[in-house]
Amino acid sequence: MIRIAIIIGSTRPGRKGETVAKWVYEIAQKRSDAEFEVVDIKDYNLPLLDEPISPIMGKYTHQHTNDWSAKIASFDAYVFVTPEYNHATSGALKNAIDFLYHEWVNKAAGFVGYGGTAGVRAVENLRLVMGELQVADVKAQVGLSLFTDFENFSVFKPAPQHEKAVTSMLDQLIAWGGALKTLREKQA
Numbered sequence: 001m002i003r004i005a006i007i008i009g010s011t012r013p014g015r016k017g018e019t020v021a022k023w024v025y026e027i028a029q030k031r032s033d034a035e036f037e038v039v040d041i042k043d044y045n046l047p048l049l050d051e052p053i054s055p056i057m058g059k060y061t062h063q064h065t066n067d068w069s070a071k072i073a074s075f076d077a078y079v080f081v082t083p084e085y086n087h088a089t090s091g092a093l094k095n096a097i098d099f100l101y102h103e104w105v106n107k108a109a110g111f112v113g114y115g116g117t118a119g120v121r122a123v124e125n126l127r128l129v130m131g132e133l134q135v136a137d138v139k140a141q142v143g144l145s146l147f148t149d150f151e152n153f154s155v156f157k158p159a160p161q162h163e164k165a166v167t168s169m170l171d172q173l174i175a176w177g178g179a180l181k182t183l184r185e186k187q188a
């Protein structure tokens with residue numbers, strides 16, 4: 001069975017990302033074809049990238065990088081739960097992605113975006129980044145609007161159709177995550 005990380009892409013106090021990630025996790029728990037874990041980049045206390053050697057070399061000098069590397073390497077696929085900040089993903093998530101390289105390669109990714117325009121530009125931004133990391137990003141995605149899925153722009157009350165969108169995204173993610181796991185095993 002493949003292992004999937006649901007990555008909380010924001011770190012700011014009062015962030016909505018944690019609630020959104022937990023909602024995705026609860027929907028994911030209804031299925032038995034993959035294992036899921038919420039991963040909070042905040043827990044890894046990553047500074048702005050401070051490794052002297054490019055991550056593609058895999059020679060890390062800091063404990064925080066080794067801890068982050070071990071966690072990300074342990075998964076076959078990722079759900080990035082991303083806010084939209086200035087038409088892109090968060091600096092914190094981009095920084096956390098940039099810390100590593102081979103840990104991401106030949107894995108799969110799905111996206112849950114949220115924001116004033118449902119995080120669509122943040123997800124498009126992440127899809128570009130995934131290409132360079134050789135991560136296969138699935139088409140089905142989830143977009144949550146601050147206007148219609150958060151009461152008074154604060155309390156998370158997702159419209160009912162979003163659960164189906166999460167399921168479609170996970171269906172594709174599990175299929176691709178499984179196929180790429182087979183590929184990695186053949187290459188090993």
Ligand SMILES: Cc1cc2nc3c(=O)[nH]c(=O)nc-3n(C[C@H](O)[C@H](O)[C@H](O)COP(=O)(O)O)c2cc1C
Pocket residue numbers: 010011012014015016017018083084085086087088114115116117118119146
């Ligand atoms: C620095 C910053 C920039 C933002 N830029 C955008 C934006 O370009 N487009 C948008 O739709 N929402 C934007 N928003 C609204 C956020 O998507 C929204 O506040 C969201 O809840 C942020 O995620 P978080 O609460 O998990 O940090 C921005 C918010 C912040 C804090």
